[in-house]
Amino acid sequence: MIYTSNPKIQYKSIQKKIDKAINTVLNSDNYILGKYVKDFEESFAKYIQTKYAIGVANGTDAIELVLRALEIGAGDEVITTSHTALASVAAIQCAGASPILCDIGDETFNIDPDKVLKLITKKTRAILAVHLYGTSCNLELLKKICKNNNIYLIEDVSQAHGAYFKKKRLGSIGIAGCFSCYPTKNLGAIGDAGVITTNNKSLAIKLKKIRQYGWKEPNMSYDYGRNSRLDELQAAILTEKLKCLDSNNNKRKKIANYYDKHLTNKVIKPVPNIYSDHVYHLYVIKTTFAKNLKIFLKKNNILCGVHYPLPVHLQPAYKGKIGESKHLKNTEALIGNILSIPLYPELSANEYKFICSTINSFFK
Numbered sequence: 001m002i003y004t005s006n007p008k009i010q011y012k013s014i015q016k017k018i019d020k021a022i023n024t025v026l027n028s029d030n031y032i033l034g035k036y037v038k039d040f041e042e043s044f045a046k047y048i049q050t051k052y053a054i055g056v057a058n059g060t061d062a063i064e065l066v067l068r069a070l071e072i073g074a075g076d077e078v079i080t081t082s083h084t085a086l087a088s089v090a091a092i093q094c095a096g097a098s099p100i101l102c103d104i105g106d107e108t109f110n111i112d113p114d115k116v117l118k119l120i121t122k123k124t125r126a127i128l129a130v131h132l133y134g135t136s137c138n139l140e141l142l143k144k145i146c147k148n149n150n151i152y153l154i155e156d157v158s159q160a161h162g163a164y165f166k167k168k169r170l171g172s173i174g175i176a177g178c179f180s181c182y183p184t185k186n187l188g189a190i191g192d193a194g195v196i197t198t199n200n201k202s203l204a205i206k207l208k209k210i211r212q213y214g215w216k217e218p219n220m221s222y223d224y225g226r227n228s229r230l231d232e233l234q235a236a237i238l239t240e241k242l243k244c245l246d247s248n249n250n251k252r253k254k255i256a257n258y259y260d261k262h263l264t265n266k267v268i269k270p271v272p273n274i275y276s277d278h279v280y281h282l283y284v285i286k287t288t289f290a291k292n293l294k295i296f297l298k299k300n301n302i303l304c305g306v307h308y309p310l311p312v313h314l315q316p317a318y319k320g321k322i323g324e325s326k327h328l329k330n331t332e333a334l335i336g337n338i339l340s341i342p343l344y345p346e347l348s349a350n351e352y353k354f355i356c357s358t359i360n361s362f363f364k
Helices: 007-013 015-026 035-048 059-069 086-094 113-117 139-149 201-210 232-242 245-262 290-299 329-333 349-363
Strands: 052-056 077-081 098-102 124-130 152-156 176-180 194-198 215-217 283-286 338-341
Touching: 007 015, 015 035, 015 232, 035 052, 035 194, 035 232, 052 059, 052 201, 059 086, 059 152, 059 176, 059 194, 059 201, 077 086, 086 098, 086 124, 113 139, 124 139, 139 152, 194 201, 245 283, 245 349, 290 338, 290 349
Parallel strands: 077 098, 077 124, 124 152, 152 176
Antiparallel strands: 052 194, 176 194, 283 338
């Protein structure tokens, strides 16, 4: 069986290094916010080209804590997309703010800056730009919008670890970058983990406090905070995996390039982004036959995913209860028409060639 993603096989590829890192932590004398979290934060900040990185429990917390640190909450609005992981919207609500959902561009699946402009009100405090599937939003336009309206640009980089916008790493351009390190991500832990990047010193200091009860010193709270600490074990694992991130992203690009060249033109393939490279967290195709294609591929031992079957504003918990543009035409047009086909660094040439030929045979 070929899976959509396969974090276990990645672990196997560097098992000795990960096992050594885990054993080192187990034999240390500090299991919470110790040496390994500090080492990972320093390595990740250097990689993203920011001054600071703050490890947290997961990607949802990363967004929520940034909003809290920026004092965005009740009565405030944050603009983001509906075609995204639910975590992006849930984090805004957890901070007490109101998510306002914007439509996506019809080709890139990322937020449409022209439509953002129409949603800005006196209550708008930030835009949460989700870099979906592995490539960036149009940060140039979004930065101008934020500057002209005196609001924050926050990046959700959970699907684009290592990607660039022009010559800058994603996560280094807004006031903060928020990363999930869920096991299937380009930089994935073996469990839950997250990290925040920023060049703003005061924001970094505040984030380090509120991730642990607002403590500036043990048992003394100076800010309203909670418990969202990156685990020492996950930090040690991520430090090892970070060393492989660029080479793994290049492997993803190689597979995506094969799909681009050899997949039938009867499916719509990912559109190149003129501003950004693509690190292919997911390779998403569009076809009106997505449902039948998924069934056909499963019969041929190829498992595919759908990211995402329903946009947030149509989910039962949110339908009719969340702020949105009245016209989410491009977002809703994706329902039932998208399919994430297998793509991960350890996918063999025989496997991705088989996937490609099997898809092509379906359309014949």
